[in-house]
Amino acid sequence: MGMLAGQLMRALQDELFERLAEQGHPDVRPRHGSVLAFLGRDGARATELAARTGQHKQIVGTIVDELAALGYVRREPDPDDRRAKRVVPTEHGLDEIAKARAILADMEHRHADNLGADRYAAFKEAFAEVVRAQRDRDPS
Structure with missing residues (x-):
């Protein structure tokens, strides 16, 4: 399961x-996305x-420094x-954020079309449930 989740994330x-x-946006990298994905217009x-x-x-802070140097944030x-x-x-x-969201939405539509809307919705629901269960696990 972990290998599949990792392969999906990388793809x-x-x-x-x-x-x-x-x-x-040739300079933005996956690590930058971890900050840009959570920024709104007001920062x-x-x-x-x-x-x-x-x-x-x-x-x-390091990622923000990189993004500031690249001109994505201040x-x-x-x-x-x-x-x-x-x-x-x-x-x-803001341009990168808008384009990233549009690309991700396009990718989701493609997968929903491929699997069918109902199967894709069930996949996302099950995947989210597995993630929640893993995060909430009892470590004892």
């Missing part, structure tokens, strides 16, 4: 990032991104707390 990422490169604090992604704040003062910074997507970042 999805391969197609997504190939298509993003073709559409003007978020690094601590919020860390919580959403399940990654350590230091890792998120850091701005948080209007609710001047001591904090918000990670806000630039226009280039």
Whole structure:
């Protein structure tokens, strides 16, 4: 099961990032997607991104540094707390986010067409249930 999940993730990422490169985003990598996928137009604090992604704040900070250097995000003062910074997507970042979402939706439609809408919906529901059960397992 783990091997299949890993193979699926790699295949999805391969197609997504190939298509993003073709559409003007050749520098973005899978690790960047872990932050960009959780950014809205108003941005978020690094601590919020860390919580959403399940990654350590230091890792998120490194990814944000890379994305800022590539022109996908910028850091701005948080209007609710001047001591904090918000990670806000630039226009280039918003373009990548929109294109990534459209590509992912296209991929989902293709798989739903291939399996049939009912089978694909049942697959996603079962897959999500397995993920939840694994996350919520009793370690004892």
